[in-house]
Amino acid sequence: MKKKGLFWVNVLMVLVLIAGLAIPTADVAAASKSKQKKVLVVYFSATGTTKGAAEKVKKATGRKLYRIKAAQPYTSADLDYDNDDCRANTEQHDGTVRPEIKGKVKNIEKYDVIFLGYPIWWGKEPMIIRTFLESYNLKGKEIVPFCTSGGSGISGSMKEVKASAKGAKVVKGKDLTDLSYKSVAKWAKKKVK
Numbered sequence: 110m111k112k113k114g115l116f117w118v119n120v121l122m123v124l125v126l127i128a129g130l131a132i133p134t135a136d137v138a139a140a141s142k143s144k145q146k147k148v149l150v151v152y153f154s155a156t157g158t159t160k161g162a163a164e165k166v167k168k169a170t171g172r173k174l175y176r177i178k179a180a181q182p183y184t185s186a187d188l189d190y191d192n193d194d195c196r197a198n199t200e201q202h203d204g205t206v207r208p209e210i211k212g213k214v215k216n217i218e219k220y221d222v223i224f225l226g227y228p229i230w231w232g233k234e235p236m237i238i239r240t241f242l243e244s245y246n247l248k249g250k251e252i253v254p255f256c257t258s259g260g261s262g263i264s265g266s267m268k269e270v271k272a273s274a275k276g277a278k279v280v281k282g283k284d285l286t287d288l289s290y291k292s293v294a295k296w297a298k299k300k301v302k
């Protein structure tokens with residue numbers, strides 16, 4: 110009887126100890142979760158290269174992925190940049206065209222950081238990126254641009270992306286063409302620390 114009583118005292122002590130250890134751990138986890146930045150990865154891709162880069166960014170940051178879809182999809186004839194009159198060239202050279210987007214990001218207000226990916230067209234971001242940026246209230250958000258390109262890089266797009274993302278902080282962008290997952294992840298993770 111005495112032994113049995115001691116056994117239950119021991120069980121009780123172990124339970125108290127476990128609870129004592131678990132509560133602070135739960136508090137720390139909750140605190141760090143609330144500090145974690147909420148991240149959205151948005152991209153536009155006409156032929157799939159930027160999609161591949163966006164998927165790497167998403168994998169590295171473990172968050173949501175949203176694809177910007179043109180209401181009127183781009184055909185290969187639309188993208189034939191050797192033809193002066195093709196749709197993509199006409200839009201890029203005009204600069205004021207805002208191609209319509211199909212769909213919307215739900216609850217954009219809940220995100221702190223938006224990675225924004227696009228191909229470079231005539232040295233700049235496709236006009237549909239301006240449509241996207243001008244469609245939302247981005248005040249207080251951080252925008253992290255990335256691109257893929259045939260070699261021009263992202264710098265030629267930064268000025269207009271900044272101008273279109275009113276109220277947002279647009280940080281220095283990066284061309285992710287042909288970068289390994291490891292390199293993309295290293296870069297992306299730094300942006301959400």
Ligand SMILES: Cc1cc2nc3c(=O)[nH]c(=O)nc-3n(C[C@H](O)[C@H](O)[C@H](O)COP(=O)(O)O)c2cc1C
Nearest residue numbers: 154155156157158159228229231232257259260261
């Ligand atoms: C209309 C058009 C214009 C382009 N202009 C450029 C350019 O100025 N500089 C460059 O490096 N690449 C240019 N490219 C190549 C794309 O940026 C590159 O192939 C990109 O990776 C495509 O991404 P996507 O497959 O996600 O659409 C152009 C492509 C198209 C279709």
